[in-house]
Each structure stands twice: as structure tokens, then as C-alpha cells.
Amino acid sequence: MCGITALLMADPNAMAVPDLFEALGILQHRGQDAAGIVTCGQRGRLYQCKGNGMVRDVFDGKQLANLVGSLGVGHVRYPTAGSSSMSEAQPFYVNSPYGLVFAHNGNLINAADLRHDLDARAHRHINTESDSELLLNVLADNLQQTGKFRINEEDIFKAIKDLYASCKGGYACVAMIAGFGIIGFRDPNGIRPIIYGRRKSETAEGFDYMFASESVVLDALGFTDHVDVGPGEAVIITRDSVTRRTLVQDVTFSPCLFEYVYFARQDSIIDGISVYKSRLAMGEALAEQVKTFFNGNINDIDVIIPVPDTARAAAIQTSQALNIPYREGFNKNRYVGRTFIMPGQQTRRKNVRRKLNAMALEFHDKNVLLVDDSIVRGTTSKEIIQMARDAGAKKVYFASCAPAIRYPNVYGIDMPSRFELVAYSRSDEEIAEEIGADGVIYLGLPELIHSVQKFRPSIEVFDTSVFDGSYITGGVDENYMRHLEDLRNDSVKSRNDVDSSETLGLHNHYYDFAK
Ligand SMILES: O=P(O)(O)OC[C@H]1O[C@H](OP(=O)(O)OP(=O)(O)O)[C@H](O)[C@@H]1O
Numbered sequence: 029m030c031g032i033t034a035l036l037m038a039d040p041n042a043m044a045v046p047d048l049f050e051a052l053g054i055l056q057h058r059g060q061d062a063a064g065i066v067t068c069g070q071r072g073r074l075y076q077c078k079g080n081g082m083v084r085d086v087f088d089g090k091q092l093a094n095l096v097g098s099l100g101v102g103h104v105r106y107p108t109a110g111s112s113s114m115s116e117a118q119p120f121y122v123n124s125p126y127g128l129v130f131a132h133n134g135n136l137i138n139a140a141d142l143r144h145d146l147d148a149r150a151h152r153h154i155n156t157e158s159d160s161e162l163l164l165n166v167l168a169d170n171l172q173q174t175g176k177f178r179i180n181e182e183d184i185f186k187a188i189k190d191l192y193a194s195c196k197g198g199y200a201c202v203a204m205i206a207g208f209g210i211i212g213f214r215d216p217n218g219i220r221p222i223i224y225g226r227r228k229s230e231t232a233e234g235f236d237y238m239f240a241s242e243s244v245v246l247d248a249l250g251f252t253d254h255v256d257v258g259p260g261e262a263v264i265i266t267r268d269s270v271t272r273r274t275l276v277q278d279v280t281f282s283p284c285l286f287e288y289v290y291f292a293r294q295d296s297i298i299d300g301i302s303v304y305k306s307r308l309a310m311g312e313a314l315a316e317q318v319k320t321f322f323n324g325n326i327n328d329i330d331v332i333i334p335v336p337d338t339a340r341a342a343a344i345q346t347s348q349a350l351n352i353p354y355r356e357g358f359n360k361n362r363y364v365g366r367t368f369i370m371p372g373q374q375t376r377r378k379n380v381r382r383k384l385n386a387m388a389l390e391f392h393d394k395n396v397l398l399v400d401d402s403i404v405r406g407t408t409s410k411e412i413i414q415m416a417r418d419a420g421a422k423k424v425y426f427a428s429c430a431p432a433i434r435y436p437n438v439y440g441i442d443m444p445s446r447f448e449l450v451a452y453s454r455s456d457e458e459i460a461e462e463i464g465a466d467g468v469i470y471l472g473l474p475e476l477i478h479s480v481q482k483f484r485p486s487i488e489v490f491d492t493s494v495f496d497g498s499y500i501t502g503g504v505d506e507n508y509m510r511h512l513e514d515l516r517n518d519s520v521k522s523r524n525d526v527d528s529s530e531t532l533g534l535h536n537h538y539y540d541f542a543k
């Protein structure tokens with residue numbers, strides 16, 4: 029689940045990079061593996077800095093100062109295709125046509141076909157295993173078809189419409205055309221989020237415009253008048269105009285439910301729904317599920333303890349609804365990032381221990397109900413249940429604000445293999461046994477959907493594929509799942525990640541100063 033952003037400032041002499049850098053820091057929770065910024069300066073010259081690591085590690089003051097220009101694109105990466113290699117850090121660039129820069133959140137399900145077509149028909153060279161590089165080249169090829177010396181908005185809309193017809197999967201994208209402007213677009217089902225806003229320029233007439241994965245970025249940087257890019261919609265922003273167009277009709281809007289459960293920051297509003305409010309609602313609904321589990325006899329629970337960080341809002345609400353005390357039993361080391369989006373099971377497991385520490389004071393001799401937003405591989409739950417027991421808990425129940433996850437994600441969350449999911453082919457009782465809990469309680473899917481949808485009933489469908497195996501784009505059958513499992517299971521990924529050789533691309537400021 030990567031983070032994307034793009035900025036165009038009204039003043040051609042302004043520097044876009046401070047805000048882009050800030051934006052990436054705010055989007056860090058969406059990707060910790062790599063970060064990058066490309067800016068566009070005078071005469072359409074592009075400047076790049078990207079590399080592996082957290083935002084604070086990839087850029088320093090000198091590198092930022094070199095990224096000149098009043099428009100640019102930024103990305104934080106959590107890989108779901110290819111490897112974690114530096115060569116797949118984004119944004120990507122192709123020089124032809126027009127000088128295109130591109131950043132993508134999501135994942136394609138027909139990458140193999142696109143790769144073949146780009147090679148055999150379009151004769152475009154693809155240099156990595158990244159699906160984002162494919163998307164960029166499809167866009168480039170479509171723009172090339174115009175055969176024009178200079179393009180206009182109509183040409184770009186046509187190119188993106190054609191891209192919609194050929195690219196299947198989840199994708200929210202930002203692009204920049206050198207010397208022209210910035211573009212944001214969202215897949216026809218609107219699975220991945222993207223929003224934009226404007227801010228009065230401090231140094232020129234008119235407005236600065238910014239796209240971002242989440243509204244919290246726009247809030248923090250003073251952009252107002254937020255507009256979610258719609259499903260199948262493209263928005264083109266130049267110094268002269270903002271042009272929007274919905275390019276695909278009659279498809280089902282189906283935003284990802286897991287954004288609300290885990291991915292997005294709680295202070296974001298996605299597609300008009302406050303993530304925070306939806307998490308409170310999940311916690312309240314979970315309380316009902318807990319009552320059912322205990323047949324109304326909840327006296328067995330002494331205390332409710334959240335699994336930091338994401339589950340906190342929900343757990344507070346569960347505690348209030350059940351009238352059982354809420355306590356912070358796990359202390360979190362704020363310098364360790366999100367463990368779920370770290371690569372490799374060993375790393376994830378080790379980091380749960382590094383990150384969370386159980387305080388005996390809250391566990392000793394108590395029956396505890398731990399509340400988390402989700403149980404995916406069971407890495408977190410297994411470790412912390414053991415920690416709770418080591419800290420003296422008598423009984424440990426584990427409740428999840430999301431239903432059991434039994435199917436892979438193919439739209440931009442790195443859970444490609446069913447066999448890595450703790451709930452795969454296990455009953456609730458077997459899951460409890462596997463993670464070492466005295467009982468496991470899941471929120472039901474209808475209740476989860478309701479907790480989000482009630483804030484915007486006009487959204488009729490959500491992408492719930494990880495819970496029910498229903499894939500809105502089609503094209504995800506048993507064969508595809510097997511193919512994905514072979515391609516991206518944990519052991520294959522750890523072999524691929526050994527290679528982190530340099531990318532062939534723009535002059536990269538990362539190397540100038542990092543070596
Ligand atoms: O079952 P698992 O495979 O462990 O995945 C689920 C856990 O991972 C996430 O936490 P993470 O530590 O990544 O982030 P957070 O601090 O935002 O909760 C999520 O909030 C769950 O706690």
C-alpha cells in the first residue's frame with residue numbers, strides 16, 4: 029500500500045520539494061521500503077532522488093536543495109510486485125514521449141500480458157519486475173500514439189481511457205509531464221484512494237494544487253477544497269486549468285475496505301468517510317460480537333487492552349460499550365515502524381517483540397481481552413499473546429475488528445499467498461489454538477461493512493476480497509492465485525531481495541551524497 033503525491037505550484041519560481049518531502053513523511057505509514065521525489069525545473073528539466081529506506085533516511089538537506097522546480101511527484105513504497113530492490117523505487121521516468129514521471133499505489137493483475145504486449149507490439153523496454161513501470165509504459169505508449177509534437181488535455185484523457193481498457197487491477201496514480209503539469213487518476217473501480225486540494229499561493233496569483241493518497245497530507249500542508257478523484261476519473265492540472273473527466277462509465281465503485289481497517293491514518297477522510305469514525309463504529313460493533321461470544325456473560329473479562337497503534341480507537345469504543353476498563357498494557361517503541369508492511373516473516377516477528385512490551389501491572393492475574401484491527405499472518409497476535417501470558421495474564425482472549433482473512437490481496441496489499449494467512453483453512457477454534465489464545469472473536473463482514481458504509485450509504489460496494497474471495501475486477505481464479513503464490517511467497521521474495529543493484533534512470537542525487 030504505497031503513498032503517492034504530486035504538487036504543482038502557481039509560482040513557477042517556487043520550490044515544490046519542501047512540501048513533497050513533508051507529504052511523504054505524513055504518508056510514511058503506507059510504505060517503509062523506499063521513497064523518492066522527482067521535480068521539474070526550468071525548461072522542463074527533471075531532478076530525482078530516490079532510494080531504499082524511510083523518508084528521513086533517503087533524503088537529507090543537500091539532496092532536497094538539489095531538487096529544484098515548482099512541480100513534482102513523490103512516492104513511498106511497500107512492494108507488492110517485483111522485489112524491494114532500489115531499482116524499483118518510485119517515481120519512475122521515461123523520456124519518450126514528452127518526459128513522463130509516474131508514481132503508483134496498487135497492483136495489476138494482468139502484468140504478464142502487459143509486459144508481453146509492451147515488448148512484442150509497442151517495442152518498449154521494461155527494465156524491472158515492477159508493475160508500476162508497466163503502467164507508466166502503457167501510458168507512454170498511448171501518448172505516443174497521438175504522434176503529436178505537443179499534447180493537450182484531450183490527448184491525455186484519451187491515453188488514460190485506453191490505459192483503463194488494458195490495465196486490470198487496483199491503481200491510484202500520479203504523473204507529471206515535463207513542462208506541462210501533473211495528473212491524478214484512479215482505477216475504474218476506485219479500489220485505491222487519491223484526493224486533491226488547493227491552497228492560495230503565497231507568492232503568485234492563483235492556487236497551488238496537490239494530489240495525495242490521503243486527506244491528512246492536504247490538511248497538514250494547508251490545502252482545502254478537497255475532492256476525491258472518482259473511480260475511472262482523471263484530473264489534469266496545469267498552471268492554466270484544472271480539468272476533470274470520468275473516462276469509464278457503468279463500473280462498480282468499490283473502494284478498499286482494508287484502508288479503513290488498517291492502512292489509512294485515522295485522521296484521514298477517504299471517499300467522504302472519516303477513518304476515525306469508522307474505527308469507532310467497528311469497536312462498537314465488536315462489543316456486540318464479544319457479548320455473543322460470551323453468551324452475554326462478559327464478567328469473565330477484567331480488562332480490555334488494545335494492540336498499538338491502529339486498534340486503539342476501536343478498543344476504546346469496545347471498552348465503553350461493554351463497560352469494562354480500557355488499559356494500555358503494551359508499551360510501544362515509537363521508533364519501530366509498522367511491522368505488517370516489513371518484508372520477511374523473520375523480520376516481522378522480531379520487530380513485534382522489539383516494538384511492543386507488556387507491562388505486568390496490567391496483566392498480572394487478570395483475564396484480558398486484547399483488541400486488534402485485524403489478524404493477517406498472526407505474527408502480532410501470536411507474539412503478544414505469549415507476552416501477555418509471560419506478564420502473568422490468567423486468560424487471554426483476542427478480538428479482531430475485521431473478519432478472518434482467508435484470501436490473498438491482489439490490489440496493492442502484500443498478502444499474495446493463502447498459505448501465509450493464519451485463518452486459511454482453519455476454524456476460529458483452530459486459529460485460537462494456533463495463536464495461543466483462550467478464544468478468538470472476529471467482527472462479521474456485514475458488521476464491518478456497515479461500520480464504514482453507514483457514513484456514506486451511497487457507496488454500495490466495497491472491495492472485501494481478502495474476507496470473501498470476491499474480486500471485483502474478475503481475472504483472479506485458482507490459476508492466478510497459484511501463479512501469485514509461486515511468484516511472491518515469502519521465500520521467493522527473500523531470494524529476489526538480495527539484488528539491490530542500481531537503477532538505470534535519471535541522474536540520482538541519492539548516490540551523490542549517500543556514497
Ligand atoms: O496478523 P499480522 O500479520 O501480525 O497483521 C496484523 C497486525 O499488523 C498490523 O500492525 P502494525 O504493527 O503493522 O501497525 P500499527 O502499529 O499501525 O498497528 C495490524 O494493525 C495488526 O496489528
Ligand SMILES: NC(=O)CC[C@H](N)C(=O)O
Pocket residue numbers: 029030031105106107108109110116132133134135136158159160440441
Ligand atoms: N503497495 C503498492 O501500492 C505497491 C505499488 C507497486 N505494485 C510496487 O510494488 O511498487
Ligand SMILES: [Mg+2]
Pocket residue numbers: 335336337338339400401408
Ligand atoms: Mg497493529
